[in-house]
Amino acid sequence: MAAASTSPADQGRSERERGTARRGALAGVAAVAAALGAVELAAGLVGPVPSLVLAVGDAVIDSVPGWLERAAIALLGRADKPVLVLSILLVCAVLGAALGVLARRWFVPAAAAFAAVAAAGVAAALQDPRTAALPAVAVGALGVLVGVAVLHRLLRMAVPRTADGTGVDRRRFVAFAGTATALGVLGGAGGWLLAGREQLGRLRAAVRLPAPARPAGPVPPEADLEIAGLTPLFVPNDRFFRIDTALRVPVVDPETWSMEVRGMVDRPFSLTYRELLDLPHIEADVTLSCVSNEVGGDLVGNARWQGVPLRELLERAGVQEGATQLIGRSVDGFTAGFPTVTALDVGEAMVAVGMNGEPLPLEHGFPARLVVPGLYGYVSATKWLAAIELTRWDDVEGYWIPRGWAKEGPVKTQSRIDVPRPGTTVPAGRGVIAGVAWAPTRGIERVEVRVDDGPWQTAELAAPLDVDCWRQWYLPWDATPGEHVISTRATDGRGEVQTDERTPVAPDGASGHHTVQARVRDV
Secondary structure, three states: OOOOOOOHHHHHHHHHHHHHHHHHHHHHHHHHHHHHHHHHHHHHHHOOOOOHHHHHHHHHHHHOOHHHHHHHHHHHHHHHHHHHHHHHHHHHHHHHHHHHHHHOOOHHHHHHHHHHHHHHHHHHHOOOOOOOHHHHHHHHHHHHHHHHHHHHHHHHHHOOOOOOOOOOOHHHHHHHHHHHHHHHHHHHHHHHHHHHHHHHHHHHHOOOOOOOOEOOOOOOHHHOOOOOOOOOOOOOHHHOOOOOOOOOOOOOOOOOOEEEEEEOEOOOEEEEHHHHHHOOOEEEEEEEEOOOOOOOOOOEEEEEEEEEEHHHHHHHHOEOOOOOEEEEEEOOOOEEEEEHHHHHHOOOOEEEEEEOOEEOOHHHOOOOEEEOOOEOHHHHOOOOEEEEEEEOOOOOOOOOHHHOOOOOOEOOOEEEEEEOOOOOEEEOEEEEEEEEEEOOOOOEEEEEEEEOOOOOEEOEEOOOOOOOOOEEEEEEEEEOOEEEEEEEEEEEOOOOEOOOOOEOOOOOOOEOOEEEEEEEEOO
16 A cells, blocks of 8 residues: 655645744744843842842852762863853743744743743842842843743744735744844843943942051062963962852942951941951962862962951950851852961951952952962852851851862962973973962972972972962973973972872862973974
């Protein structure tokens, strides 16, 4: 028996069905874009409402397992936040396309699903203590109205108007969908600008830091080797590494900001930004490192910080017996905790307001943050500081501790090779191997370098600034043609030699000797 063939009429209906489905998917994507644009623009105008997209991103960050978060940081580094935001937008687009296809036959259920997605975004936004509930709900409702209206209009335009199934004005449909999408993109961009970042930048630029009562000493020329390819002694603010949980930099108006010192203290108090600036300041050259920094990684940097010593603030508050932990609380809910004794014993631990001679950059904690030498940032470096709270050690856990990181996070002694860069080719002959080494609170006493299986050779050290500051180093090298493996290790001020045992970043920081491979060409 011959197989039944598909009639031309059936083929035509199938093709029209596929075309209608494609237009439905495009309508859904355009509707989502318009809705997101409206939400972002309204959030920027209203003020106490965060981006719903970023609120969902924050919820994702807070809910994913610690191992997955560590893997994302290790794989993506500083690109983890943009990748997450783009992934959320891609998911929104895919979801919009599915709702558009669904809405061709069942518009009301599709609109209800649209509203449910918006409700999830509002719920995520309400997790931020700074979010006002009523404006957040209003912004979410606006997004639903705009999205459903655009979807309804586009689906009406996508329905054939003639008896033979033709008559869809594709050009008009595509133009409307494109316009809705473009307006959504412009609305989103406008919302970001209206979120206060530009205004906050102007407020920051108007700040004048006071002269420190205890300035850092002058930098001797011998402290900065100025070797080509070597990381500078002070990393410029715009190149300083940034790792935190904030998808968007919190907008903190210094005119209304205040910081509390509370918890297990005899005399709790709060300070405005102006009051903080009026207190005696210190300067300190401190190297900060992220616990996620792999051996030889670049999630480490050195800067000259200015601020008020933590010790003086705690003495003013009167720390009670048993208050063994200091918790820093950020305006966005982030928390980090470290031993109170560190704040009292390390004189350079501070509430910082300045970085490399200027007010803190927005990305690095403006108007104020904690800087604590010798501790990884995940337990100490609270940005956009809102409160300092004294607690018992076991009463409160910082943000990262339940996610698989160690409760204590002292920075390990590390050295890194900057010259030559891994995988590079250098000419044979007289050259140099150079890098940086750090062991905050202990200092660096020696750096050694080994080429291939040769002996460890002592490198020349740049002049020291402070035990909390990294030191540059170099070793003259007579490079011979071929492939070479170069390793480095440091000895800190306590005489402890950097271990060669390789460990991952979790749970308390990577260890091991940094090793690079270099190719030397015969000239």
